[in-house]
Amino acid sequence: MKLTGEKQTTSDEKIKQMEYKSILYRQAIMKLIFESKSGHTGGSLSCVDILNVLYNHAMDITPENFLQIDRDHYIHSKGHSVEALYVVLADMNFFKKELLSDFEKYSSNMIGHPTRFVNGIEQNTGALGHGLSISVGMALAAKMDQRNNRIFTIMGDGELAEGSIWEASASAAHYGLDNLIAIIDRNHLQITGHTDQVMKMEPLENKFAAFGFAVREVNGNSIAELAAILNIVPFEEGKPNLILANTIKGRGISYMENNALWHHKVPSDAEYQIAVDELDLAKLAWEQHND
Numbered sequence: 671m672k673l674t675g676e677k678q679t680t681s682d683e684k685i686k687q688m689e690y691k692s693i694l695y696r697q698a699i700m701k702l703i704f705e706s707k708s709g710h711t712g713g714s715l716s717c718v719d720i721l722n723v724l725y726n727h728a729m730d731i732t733p734e735n736f737l738q739i740d741r742d743h744y745i746h747s748k749g750h751s752v753e754a755l756y757v758v759l760a761d762m763n764f765f766k767k768e769l770l771s772d773f774e775k776y777s778s779n780m781i782g783h784p785t786r787f788v789n790g791i792e793q794n795t796g797a798l799g800h801g802l803s804i805s806v807g808m809a810l811a812a813k814m815d816q817r818n819n820r821i822f823t824i825m826g827d828g829e830l831a832e833g834s835i836w837e838a839s840a841s842a843a844h845y846g847l848d849n850l851i852a853i854i855d856r857n858h859l860q861i862t863g864h865t866d867q868v869m870k871m872e873p874l875e876n877k878f879a880a881f882g883f884a885v886r887e888v889n890g891n892s893i894a895e896l897a898a899i900l901n902i903v904p905f906e907e908g909k910p911n912l913i914l915a916n917t918i919k920g921r922g923i924s925y926m927e928n929n930a931l932w933h934h935k936v937p938s939d940a941e942y943q944i945a946v947d948e949l950d951l952a953k954l955a956w957e958q959h960n961d
């Protein structure tokens with residue numbers, strides 16, 4: 671759905687299917703990290719529901735239209751959480767699922783941060799603070815060319831400490847980029863601890879609104895809330911869109927949730943078994959609930 675003025679809706683059935691996919695995605699993320707013995711665990715689990723709704727519902731990006739300029743575009747600004755992106759891109763058939771087992775292997779392109787050597791990835795990221803600037807440039811180009819496609823990006827809340835985010839924000843508002851949809855994975859944790867302790871940036875609503883964004887807040891681990899908010903983009907004509915997605919770092923695995931230690935950490939055999947059991951239970955609960 672592009673910027674046509676027409677709003678999208680989401681059926682209950684579609685929401686349920688995406689909720690199920692989130693469980694499968696979490697299983698795949700854990701497998702990837704456990705088997706490769708490397709990975710950004712917490713941040714991948716916090717943003718995977720957002721990626722799920724973006725790729726399965728909101729964005730017009732497919733392997734078939736990938737080379738067309740007038741499709742939507744996605745920039746993974748918090749590049750360290752590439753595991754979540756790989757799992758979703760594999761599900762979207764950008765590459766074969768078997769490639770996931772190459773993650774972090776010597777000479778593989780499936781490295782720990784996004785690169786354009788992997789099908790479906792638009793831009794190399796990982797050095798935090800650049801994704802919004804890139805997205806602003808792409809959104810401005812789309813406006814100049816009178817295309818009605820949109821540019822989406824997900825940033826981390828710790829990433830907002832980068833000054834370049836705020837230069838990009840000023841430009842986004844200055845150029846009236848209502849085709850830009852910036853999403854903050856607001857899990858309140860950074861690499862070493864709470865975002866308020868590392869670099870206090872709150873209140874984010876007020877800061878982004880003052881910069882000229884139309885700001886909306888959702889539960890970023892709720893498929894239904896994410897779909898509903900993405901259905902009504904642009905929020906205000908002529909203003910860039912900012913979605914504050916309140917998430918839980920490590921979401922879905924009890925001992926990882928809200929724990930900065932799991933920013934980049936591989937589970938032991940016993941810990942992995944707990945994760946597998948918890949996700950199996952979530953799957954069972956979904957199946958019983960949706961029978």
Ligand SMILES: Cc1ncc(C[n+]2csc(CCOP(=O)(O)OP(=O)(O)O)c2C)c(N)n1
Nearest residue numbers: 713750796797798826827828829859860861
């Ligand atoms: C420019 C730059 N500085 C430092 C880092 C190291 N680093 C990787 S992840 C991270 C924390 C990011 O926190 P946040 O954006 O909140 O990510 P999330 O909680 O979603 O994992 C840092 C500092 C980096 N990748 N890039």
Ligand SMILES: [Mg+2]
Nearest residue numbers: 827828859860
């Ligand atoms: Mg964070």
